[in-house]
Amino acid sequence: MKVGVPQGLLYTKYHRFAKTFLEELGAEVVVSPPTGKAILDEGVRCCVDDACLPMKVFHGHVAWLRGRCDMVLLPRIIGLREKEYICPMFCGLVEMVSHSIPGLPPLIDAPLRATDRQSLTRWALEAGSALTTDKRRIRTALSAALERQRDGTHAPETAARAVRVGVLGHAYNVSDSFVNMDLRRKLDELGVGVITQEAVSRADMEAEVSLLFKRPFWTLAQEYYGAAAVMRAKGMADGIIYLSSFSCGIDSVVTELIQHRLGDFPLLILKLDEHTGQAGFDTRLEAFSDMLKRRR
Ligand code: SF4
Structure with a gap:
Protein backbone atom coordinates (compact mmCIF):
# COMPACT_ATOMS: atom_id res chain seq x y z
CA MET A 1 0.00 0.00 0.00
CA GLY A 152 15.40 14.10 15.53
CA THR A 153 18.22 16.53 15.13
CA HIS A 154 17.70 20.23 14.61
CA ALA A 155 20.10 22.72 13.10
CA PRO A 156 19.28 25.74 15.25
CA GLU A 157 22.39 27.73 14.33
CA THR A 158 24.63 28.30 11.35
CA ALA A 159 28.38 28.88 11.65
CA ALA A 160 29.45 31.79 13.86
CA ARG A 161 29.53 35.18 12.12
CA ALA A 162 30.21 38.71 13.29
CA VAL A 163 26.50 39.44 13.01
CA ARG A 164 23.71 37.00 13.77
CA VAL A 165 19.95 37.21 13.30
CA GLY A 166 17.14 35.20 14.78
CA VAL A 167 14.94 33.90 11.96
CA LEU A 168 11.45 33.30 13.29
CA GLY A 169 8.01 32.48 11.96
CA HIS A 170 6.07 29.37 11.05
CA ALA A 171 8.37 26.36 10.69
CA TYR A 172 7.05 25.82 7.17
CA ASN A 173 8.15 29.34 6.19
CA VAL A 174 11.51 29.16 7.94
CA SER A 175 12.45 25.74 6.53
CA ASP A 176 11.09 25.93 2.98
CA SER A 177 13.80 27.59 0.92
CA PHE A 178 11.49 28.10 -2.07
CA VAL A 179 8.84 29.85 0.02
CA ASN A 180 11.39 32.00 1.88
CA MET A 181 13.36 32.77 -1.28
CA ASP A 182 16.45 31.00 -0.05
CA LEU A 183 16.76 33.30 2.93
CA ARG A 184 19.46 31.30 4.72
CA ARG A 185 21.74 31.18 1.69
CA LYS A 186 21.28 34.91 1.12
CA LEU A 187 22.09 35.72 4.73
CA ASP A 188 25.11 33.49 4.52
CA GLU A 189 26.33 35.37 1.44
CA LEU A 190 25.81 38.64 3.31
CA GLY A 191 27.97 37.30 6.14
CA VAL A 192 25.07 37.04 8.57
CA GLY A 193 24.68 34.01 10.84
CA VAL A 194 21.29 32.53 11.68
CA ILE A 195 19.77 31.24 14.88
CA THR A 196 16.28 29.74 15.03
CA GLN A 197 13.62 29.08 17.61
CA GLU A 198 15.05 25.61 18.32
CA ALA A 199 18.02 27.26 20.06
CA VAL A 200 15.73 28.70 22.74
CA SER A 201 14.66 26.51 25.63
CA ARG A 202 10.99 25.87 26.24
CA ALA A 203 11.35 27.04 29.84
CA ASP A 204 12.81 30.40 28.77
CA MET A 205 10.04 30.95 26.22
CA GLU A 206 7.45 30.05 28.82
CA ALA A 207 8.92 32.55 31.29
CA GLU A 208 8.54 35.35 28.72
CA VAL A 209 5.01 34.33 27.70
CA SER A 210 3.89 34.22 31.32
CA LEU A 211 4.67 37.96 31.58
CA LEU A 212 2.07 38.83 28.94
CA PHE A 213 -1.13 40.48 30.10
CA LYS A 214 -3.10 37.79 28.25
CA ARG A 215 -1.65 34.49 27.19
CA PRO A 216 -2.33 33.77 23.49
CA PHE A 217 -4.29 30.53 23.07
CA TRP A 218 -2.40 29.75 19.90
CA THR A 219 0.57 27.53 20.75
CA LEU A 220 2.58 28.77 17.78
CA ALA A 221 2.09 32.44 18.70
CA GLN A 222 3.45 31.74 22.17
CA GLU A 223 6.52 30.06 20.75
CA TYR A 224 7.41 32.79 18.24
CA TYR A 225 6.84 35.59 20.73
CA GLY A 226 8.75 33.75 23.46
CA ALA A 227 11.68 33.00 21.14
CA ALA A 228 11.98 36.62 19.96
CA ALA A 229 11.82 37.95 23.51
CA VAL A 230 14.46 35.50 24.79
CA MET A 231 16.80 36.16 21.87
CA ARG A 232 16.75 39.83 22.70
CA ALA A 233 16.93 39.46 26.48
CA LYS A 234 19.83 36.99 26.36
CA GLY A 235 21.72 38.71 23.55
CA MET A 236 21.48 35.63 21.36
CA ALA A 237 21.00 37.68 18.18
CA ASP A 238 21.71 41.18 16.86
CA GLY A 239 18.29 41.41 15.26
CA ILE A 240 15.20 39.41 14.38
CA ILE A 241 13.83 38.57 10.95
CA TYR A 242 10.21 37.45 11.12
CA LEU A 243 8.82 35.59 8.12
CA SER A 244 5.15 36.41 8.09
CA SER A 245 2.46 34.87 5.89
CA PHE A 246 0.20 37.42 4.27
CA SER A 247 -3.39 37.01 5.58
CA CYS A 248 -2.32 34.89 8.57
CA GLY A 249 -4.25 35.90 11.69
CA ILE A 250 -1.64 34.47 14.04
CA ASP A 251 1.20 36.34 12.34
CA SER A 252 -0.68 39.63 12.44
CA VAL A 253 -1.10 39.31 16.21
CA VAL A 254 2.32 37.90 17.03
CA THR A 255 4.22 40.51 15.01
CA GLU A 256 2.44 43.24 16.99
CA LEU A 257 3.37 41.55 20.25
CA ILE A 258 6.97 41.10 19.16
CA GLN A 259 7.28 44.71 17.98
CA HIS A 260 5.98 45.90 21.31
CA ARG A 261 8.33 43.64 23.29
CA LEU A 262 11.46 44.37 21.23
CA GLY A 263 11.16 48.16 21.32
CA ASP A 264 14.14 49.61 19.42
CA PHE A 265 15.78 46.21 18.89
CA PRO A 266 16.23 45.62 15.12
CA LEU A 267 13.29 43.74 13.63
CA LEU A 268 12.58 43.04 9.97
CA ILE A 269 9.17 41.62 9.07
CA LEU A 270 9.13 40.02 5.64
CA LYS A 271 5.64 39.25 4.35
CA LEU A 272 5.37 36.23 2.12
CA ASP A 273 2.74 35.48 -0.46
CA GLU A 274 2.76 34.16 -4.00
CA HIS A 275 3.33 37.70 -5.34
CA THR A 276 6.33 38.56 -3.17
CA GLY A 277 9.01 39.95 -5.47
CA GLN A 278 12.58 38.72 -5.33
CA ALA A 279 14.13 42.18 -5.88
CA GLY A 280 12.26 43.97 -3.09
CA PHE A 281 12.89 41.05 -0.73
CA ASP A 282 16.65 41.08 -1.42
CA THR A 283 16.91 44.86 -1.08
CA ARG A 284 15.28 44.83 2.34
CA LEU A 285 17.52 41.98 3.44
CA GLU A 286 20.68 43.78 2.34
CA ALA A 287 19.61 47.02 4.01
CA PHE A 288 18.85 45.19 7.26
CA SER A 289 22.18 43.38 7.17
CA ASP A 290 24.07 46.66 6.54
CA MET A 291 22.26 48.31 9.43
CA LEU A 292 23.13 45.46 11.80
CA LYS A 293 26.79 45.60 10.79
CA ARG A 294 26.92 49.37 11.36
CA ARG A 295 25.48 48.93 14.85
CA ARG A 296 28.24 46.52 15.91
S1 SF4 B 1 -3.23 31.06 8.58
FE1 SF4 B 1 -1.21 31.28 9.50
S2 SF4 B 1 -1.04 29.67 11.03
FE2 SF4 B 1 -2.75 29.15 9.69
S3 SF4 B 1 -1.84 27.83 8.12
FE3 SF4 B 1 -1.78 29.91 7.33
S4 SF4 B 1 0.24 30.68 7.90
FE4 SF4 B 1 -0.17 28.87 9.14
Missing part, protein backbone atom coordinates in the same frame (compact mmCIF):
# COMPACT_ATOMS: atom_id res chain seq x y z
CA LYS A 2 1.46 3.38 -1.01
CA VAL A 3 0.66 6.24 1.35
CA GLY A 4 1.34 9.77 0.20
CA VAL A 5 2.67 12.40 2.60
CA PRO A 6 2.54 16.05 1.44
CA GLN A 7 5.79 17.89 2.10
CA GLY A 8 4.04 21.02 3.34
CA LEU A 9 2.91 22.72 6.57
CA LEU A 10 4.10 20.83 9.66
CA TYR A 11 5.78 18.06 7.64
CA THR A 12 9.04 19.83 8.42
CA LYS A 13 8.53 19.21 12.15
CA TYR A 14 6.84 15.82 12.13
CA HIS A 15 8.09 13.97 9.06
CA ARG A 16 10.13 11.52 11.15
CA PHE A 17 7.05 10.62 13.17
CA ALA A 18 4.76 10.23 10.15
CA LYS A 19 7.20 8.23 8.07
CA THR A 20 8.11 5.84 10.87
CA PHE A 21 4.49 5.27 11.86
CA LEU A 22 3.43 4.43 8.32
CA GLU A 23 6.44 2.26 7.54
CA GLU A 24 6.02 0.30 10.76
CA LEU A 25 2.54 -0.54 9.50
CA GLY A 26 3.96 -1.84 6.23
CA ALA A 27 3.17 1.14 4.03
CA GLU A 28 5.42 2.41 1.28
CA VAL A 29 5.69 6.14 1.91
CA VAL A 30 5.59 8.52 -1.06
CA VAL A 31 6.62 12.07 -0.14
CA SER A 32 5.90 14.94 -2.49
CA PRO A 33 9.08 16.72 -3.68
CA PRO A 34 10.39 19.93 -2.12
CA THR A 35 8.31 22.98 -2.99
CA GLY A 36 9.03 24.44 -6.39
CA LYS A 37 7.27 26.63 -8.94
CA ALA A 38 5.12 23.81 -10.35
CA ILE A 39 3.84 22.87 -6.89
CA LEU A 40 3.16 26.50 -5.97
CA ASP A 41 1.36 27.18 -9.27
CA GLU A 42 -0.82 24.10 -8.84
CA GLY A 43 -1.59 25.05 -5.23
CA VAL A 44 -2.55 28.59 -6.22
CA ARG A 45 -4.72 27.21 -9.01
CA CYS A 46 -6.72 24.81 -6.86
CA CYS A 47 -6.82 26.52 -3.44
CA VAL A 48 -9.25 29.28 -2.46
CA ASP A 49 -7.89 32.76 -3.25
CA ASP A 50 -7.84 34.20 0.24
CA ALA A 51 -5.90 31.35 1.86
CA CYS A 52 -2.38 32.02 3.14
CA LEU A 53 0.65 31.01 1.08
CA PRO A 54 1.49 27.90 3.19
CA MET A 55 -2.05 26.57 2.60
CA LYS A 56 -1.73 27.12 -1.13
CA VAL A 57 1.65 25.41 -1.15
CA PHE A 58 0.17 22.51 0.81
CA HIS A 59 -2.61 22.12 -1.76
CA GLY A 60 0.06 21.93 -4.45
CA HIS A 61 1.81 19.11 -2.58
CA VAL A 62 -1.43 17.16 -2.17
CA ALA A 63 -2.28 17.64 -5.85
CA TRP A 64 1.16 16.27 -6.78
CA LEU A 65 0.39 13.06 -4.87
CA ARG A 66 -2.82 12.44 -6.81
CA GLY A 67 -2.39 9.33 -8.94
CA ARG A 68 0.90 8.42 -7.25
CA CYS A 69 -0.38 6.68 -4.12
CA ASP A 70 -3.32 4.68 -2.74
CA MET A 71 -4.00 6.96 0.23
CA VAL A 72 -2.88 10.34 1.50
CA LEU A 73 -2.01 11.10 5.12
CA LEU A 74 -3.74 14.35 6.03
CA PRO A 75 -4.00 14.59 9.80
CA ARG A 76 -6.44 17.16 11.08
CA ILE A 77 -4.10 18.65 13.69
CA ILE A 78 -6.22 20.38 16.32
CA GLY A 79 -3.73 21.13 19.05
CA LEU A 80 -0.39 20.28 20.60
CA ARG A 81 -1.19 21.30 24.17
CA GLU A 82 -4.22 21.21 26.42
CA LYS A 83 -6.63 24.15 25.92
CA GLU A 84 -4.50 25.58 23.12
CA TYR A 85 -4.91 25.51 19.36
CA ILE A 86 -2.74 25.74 16.29
CA CYS A 87 -4.76 27.57 13.64
CA PRO A 88 -8.38 27.29 12.45
CA MET A 89 -7.11 26.55 8.95
CA PHE A 90 -5.54 23.34 10.22
CA CYS A 91 -8.90 22.23 11.65
CA GLY A 92 -10.57 22.74 8.28
CA LEU A 93 -7.66 21.49 6.21
CA VAL A 94 -9.26 18.17 5.28
CA GLU A 95 -12.44 19.84 3.98
CA MET A 96 -10.47 22.51 2.13
CA VAL A 97 -8.27 19.99 0.38
CA SER A 98 -10.94 17.44 -0.45
CA HIS A 99 -13.27 20.08 -1.91
CA SER A 100 -10.55 21.83 -3.87
CA ILE A 101 -8.73 18.86 -5.37
CA PRO A 102 -10.93 16.35 -7.21
CA GLY A 103 -9.87 12.77 -7.78
CA LEU A 104 -7.91 12.28 -4.56
CA PRO A 105 -7.44 8.76 -3.19
CA PRO A 106 -8.91 8.02 0.29
CA LEU A 107 -7.54 10.27 3.01
CA ILE A 108 -6.18 9.23 6.39
CA ASP A 109 -7.69 12.22 8.13
CA ALA A 110 -8.25 11.28 11.78
CA PRO A 111 -8.27 14.34 14.08
CA LEU A 112 -5.01 14.67 15.97
CA ARG A 113 -4.63 16.22 19.39
CA ALA A 114 -1.01 15.65 20.30
CA THR A 115 -1.53 16.70 23.90
CA ASP A 116 -0.74 13.42 25.66
CA ARG A 117 -0.08 9.75 25.00
CA GLN A 118 -3.74 8.80 25.35
CA SER A 119 -4.84 11.27 22.68
CA LEU A 120 -2.03 10.20 20.39
CA THR A 121 -3.02 6.57 20.83
CA ARG A 122 -6.60 7.42 19.90
CA TRP A 123 -5.33 9.07 16.74
CA ALA A 124 -2.98 6.20 15.95
CA LEU A 125 -5.71 3.57 16.31
CA GLU A 126 -8.03 5.46 13.99
CA ALA A 127 -5.37 6.42 11.44
CA GLY A 128 -3.66 3.03 11.57
CA SER A 129 -6.93 1.17 10.96
CA ALA A 130 -6.60 2.23 7.31
CA LEU A 131 -3.58 -0.08 7.07
CA THR A 132 -4.14 -2.90 9.56
CA THR A 133 -6.66 -4.30 12.01
CA ASP A 134 -3.87 -5.36 14.39
CA LYS A 135 -4.14 -2.90 17.29
CA ARG A 136 -1.02 -4.18 18.99
CA ARG A 137 0.98 -3.48 15.85
CA ILE A 138 -0.46 0.03 15.70
CA ARG A 139 0.56 0.72 19.30
CA THR A 140 4.07 -0.56 18.56
CA ALA A 141 4.24 1.65 15.46
CA LEU A 142 3.22 4.65 17.54
CA SER A 143 5.97 3.97 20.10
CA ALA A 144 8.56 3.64 17.34
CA ALA A 145 7.35 6.86 15.70
CA LEU A 146 7.52 8.81 18.97
CA GLU A 147 11.00 7.46 19.61
CA ARG A 148 12.13 8.49 16.13
CA GLN A 149 10.64 11.94 16.58
CA ARG A 150 12.57 12.41 19.84
CA ASP A 151 15.81 11.37 18.12
